[in-house]
Amino acid sequence: MIRFYYHPTPNPAKIALFLEEAALPYETIPVDTSKGEQHAPSFRAINPNGKVPAIVDTDGPGGKEVRVFDSTAILIYLGEKTGKFLGAPEDRPELLSWVLFLASGLGPFSGQAVHFQFAAPEGLNYAVNRYRREAERHYQVLNDHLEGRRFIVGDAYTIADISAWGWLDRASRVRKGADDPLGPYPNVKRLFETVEARPAVARAREVGKDHQFKNVTDEETRRALFPSNYPPAT
Numbered sequence: 001m002i003r004f005y006y007h008p009t010p011n012p013a014k015i016a017l018f019l020e021e022a023a024l025p026y027e028t029i030p031v032d033t034s035k036g037e038q039h040a041p042s043f044r045a046i047n048p049n050g051k052v053p054a055i056v057d058t059d060g061p062g063g064k065e066v067r068v069f070d071s072t073a074i075l076i077y078l079g080e081k082t083g084k085f086l087g088a089p090e091d092r093p094e095l096l097s098w099v100l101f102l103a104s105g106l107g108p109f110s111g112q113a114v115h116f117q118f119a120a121p122e123g124l125n126y127a128v129n130r131y132r133r134e135a136e137r138h139y140q141v142l143n144d145h146l147e148g149r150r151f152i153v154g155d156a157y158t159i160a161d162i163s164a165w166g167w168l169d170r171a172s173r174v175r176k177g178a179d180d181p182l183g184p185y186p187n188v189k190r191l192f193e194t195v196e197a198r199p200a201v202a203r204a205r206e207v208g209k210d211h212q213f214k215n216v217t218d219e220e221t222r223r224a225l226f227p228s229n230y231p232p233a234t
């Protein structure tokens with residue numbers, strides 16, 4: 001059994017999709033990050049970084065219970081555990097390269113682009129431009145790579161496509177105000193639509209729907225999500 005620590009945001013969404021694709025038995029445990037539940041000591045014992053997603057696999061290596069945190073680590077772990085969605089062995093260098101490109105580039109720059117366009121004080125044009133344009137540059141790199149390709153790695157649907165889907169789903173926020181946010185990146189748009197059409201996506205989108213997550217942004221939310229904006233008094 002896998003315990004899946006979840007909030008309806010892009011990085012946990014990747015894991016919801018993998019779990020549904022692989023038909024692994026799992027229990028969803030809501031972590032309401034807007035209420036600060038990611039900072040509870042009981043959750044920090046599972047992810048010392050205090051973010052979702054994280055999993056606990058009660059049947060880890062050697063039959064022991066293990067924790068795994070960070071969406072990319074979880075995708076690689078579950079891929080290896082199940083032998084699914086890792087592509088061909090000869091494509092492993094490409095798989096690792098693209099998965100880490102998404103983990104360290106497209107994902108974080110997308111996240112910061114959303115932050116500076118929706119959460120930060122207005123008027124920080126340098127930061128908005130920096131993060132949005134870097135997110136767009138990563139879209140372009142992926143778009144160029146996808147020319148003539150159906151999936152990111154080899155001929156197969158892999159954890160790289162699952163990972164990309166999580167953040168591409170938020171393209172309208174990354175590219176705030178764009179009519180067709182993925183329009184300038186037709187190969188990326190095609191990949192997103194290919195993944196989006198998979199039946200597992202509809203199931204992944206249902207994950208956590210039975211839980212009422214906090215959906216207002218107030219002072220508690222800001223302190224929970226952006227604690228480094230509130231340094232302790234010295």
Ligand SMILES: N[C@@H](CCC(=O)N[C@@H](CS)C(=O)NCC(=O)O)C(=O)O
Nearest residue numbers: 009010011033051052053070071225
């Ligand atoms: N590198 C991490 C990033 C995780 C992350 O930023 N998660 C967000 C949700 S998408 C979160 O937990 N935000 C709440 C917080 O930062 O306190 C991963 O890929 O899992």
